Amino acid sequence: MAVSQSTEKAQNMALCQFCEESTIQWKCINCGLFLCQFCCSKIHRKIKTSQEHSIINLKDCGTKESIAIIQKVDLENMPCTIHSERKCWVYCNDCSDPICAECSTESHKKHEYKILHEFFDSMISNILAMKDRLETEIQWFKHEKEILEQLLSDGEGNFQETKNKIIQTKKEMKKVISTYASDLLEELEEEWRPMEIKIKRKLSTLEKNKDELESRERLLDITLLSHQSSDIFYVSQTLDNTLPNKSLRPIQHRKTKFIPGIKFREFNSEMFTKIGDFYTVPALEQNLSYKTDISVVTKIHCDNDDLLIGSWFDEKLQTVIFDDTIDILSVVMEVKIRIYDMAQLQNGNLIISSRNHNLRQYATNGQGKIFQVVLTV
DSSP, X not given: OHHHXXXXXXXXXXXXXXXXXXXXXXXXXXXXXXXXXHHHHHTGXXXXXXXXXXXXXXXXXXXXXHHHHHHHHHHHTOBOSSOTTSBOOEEXXXXXXXXXXXXXXXXXXXXXXXXXXXXXXXXXXXXXXXXXXXXXXXXXXXXXXXXHHHHXXXXXXXXXXHHHHHXXXXXXHGGGGXXXXXXXXXXXXXXXXXXXXXXXXXXXHHHHHHHHHHHHHHHHHHHHHOSOHHHHHHHHHTOOOOOOOOOOOOOOOOOEEEEEOOOOOSSSTTOOSOXXXXXXXXXXXXXXXXXXXXXXXXXXXXXXXXXXXXXXXXXXXEEEEOOTTSSBOEEEXXXXXXXXXXXXXXXXXXXXXXXXXXXXXXXXXXXXXXXEEEEEO
């Protein structure tokens, strides 16, 4: 495109196209010249035919204001494709082409017209809207890419850490455990490699989609900088509104840990006790939390839907229930007693150890709501 060619030319020379000595700071949109400060103010502006030209500072290139200036200048001087000596003044809605006054009385007679600059503005708005959508999509793919890269990094780090522990254990056990350690390494490979391939495959898809979106965005950026309206019309008519599929299910990776075992016994037919084994680390997360008026809960006992909590510090034993609407446990019944431990008997009663070496047995009304001292030992 013209804008990319002129920009590349300016970058290559970086010198004023008038004096060819000073560094460029300005660009005349009408002439397409790159000028230094002196030539811009002292020469170019004093040329009679250039007095109404639009000039922008190179620092402002790419801003909405500079884009608007470029588009305005180009639109006012847009030649008719049929009558090259005439300028386009309306847009033919039937033919999807900008036309001059002569065309409107000839081949486009009785067609439906639109004001050229208004239709042009609507095309710019559509391109900018699509650019915003592309940027949103790019950010999503970048975010997913970061997640997968972090997942890959964590998995690789976990893999290397586990591998190092196995190798160290293999060295400590020397020759007698080399076969077993090799089996563990093979098992580790079988555990991680399919997941690694899966992550890399999805990562490759994300990279490909992201690069394709960025390429499309760069094309739109170049188009918006163009002072050739034909570029705008061409890109607008060929604008691809499709977006890549984002229905990527998150990959759940459960880490593998190697936990060394006890030292092996002397060689015999049983060989040795296990030197260690793999364990899958459960993925735990907090679901809900509840507050209680007991400052330090030292004992918890659950019997079906009834929850008993006690504290030797607060000298309390409570039956509490959960309420999904609030985050505070509701106290159904409370007994003042210092509790060190408690357990449930087969008959449903509670045996509680209290101060002064006492064991107390408590019974409920069958619903866990009311406490009664049945036996004290």
